[in-house]
Amino acid sequence: TAMYEAKRAGRARWVLFDDSMHERVVRALEVEGDLRRALKEDELFVVYQPVVDLADRCLVGVEALVRWRHPQRGLVPPGEFIAIAEESGLIDALGAFVLETACRQFVQWQQRLGAAGPKQLAVNMSRAQLQRNGLVEDVRAVLQANGMTPAHLQLEVTESLAAQDERVQTTLRELKALGVRLALDDFGTGYSSLACLHQMPVDTVKVDRSFVKHAETVEYHRVLIEATIRVARTMGMTTVAEGIETEGQAELMRTLTCDRGQGYLFARPLEAAELERWAAAQAQHRPAALAA
Ligand code: C2E
Ligand code: MG
Ligand code: MG
Ligand code: MG
DSSP states (O other): OEEEEEEETTEEEEEEEOHHHHHHHHHHHHHHHHHHHHHHTTOEEEEEEEEEETTTOOEEEEEEEEEEEETTTEEEOGGGTHHHHHHHTTHHHHHHHHHHHHHHHHHHHHHHHGGGSOSEEEEEOOHHHHHSTTHHHHHHHHHHHHTOOGGGEEEEEEHHHHHHOHHHHHHHHHHHHHTOEEEEEEETSSSOOGGGGGGSOOSEEEEOHHHHHHTTTOHHHHHHHHHHHHHHHHTTOEEEEOOOOSHHHHHHHHHTTOOEEOSTTTOOOBOHHHHHHHHHHHHHHOHHHHHO
8 A cells, every 4th residue: 555645626635545446546647637738639539429200210419428549549439538638627628629629610511501500519528517617708719610500409417416506506507598409318327316307407317227128128217218218307497318229229218209219220429521411411311301
């Protein structure tokens, strides 16, 4: 064991680490340094996963997801660096990069794809971003710079985030006032309950993949999804099922009257050019739905 200075939430304190923690700390510092460089050297990019209408499978929106093309390690998933970006303060730069890139891309698609393109853009927001002063102004500026309609942007926040923090609540209300839409991400995994849903200023509820995964086999999961959808509908919210991988899951979620779906069954997260081809091809096969 060794002693390290652990800095968290601005407070420094001395704690004992065992060896595996030592490795984790060293690794986190490595990643942090790497990430700092990545932001400068354009190693980060954004992929877009289609969100479809479960009734007709037509494209309704896309979710922007960040990726890191590391010169040595290859493609690094966000699960391996978002938390480190948050703890090191790099999340602001990362978040701004994703928001700007995705909004610019979305407006370009509107011009190039018209009715075949996505009608909504979802961007993930982390706690640190929502707690910072000036986020609302930044969002307003990005929308204005790109001539993007605020209602076309949907910011995704997690349950625990939307529920607890006063500061976050205020920011969310300001974003709503701006006309931006809000979605509750990963619903079912946090600590709040269905009873809290009506207090949240969100337009959309995304049912977490872990519930969708077992919806066909675990009754409790299916019942929870059903209840979530009913409560959300009562509140006038749109529902999205995350992580749909099979026809069976898509069909069940549709039967449970979930509005939208997202998952590998429909499409994986795609690079911008691929998304454009996917959307164009899909529209060609569904001219009737487009005309409606
Ligand atoms: P999320 O917002 O819940 O995003 C959905 C995740 O599920 C994505 O993982 C997506 O690739 C994955 N996924 C979609 N369909 C399926 C499926 O059918 N099966 C399975 N197994 N997975 C599916 P990804 O891209 O690795 O992102 C993980 C998380 O990292 C995201 O979860 C989000 O919380 C966070 N994240 C990603 N990009 C950003 C970003 O730009 N900013 C922030 N703050 N967080 C981000
Ligand atoms: Mg999300
Ligand atoms: Mg999610
Ligand atoms: Mg999720």
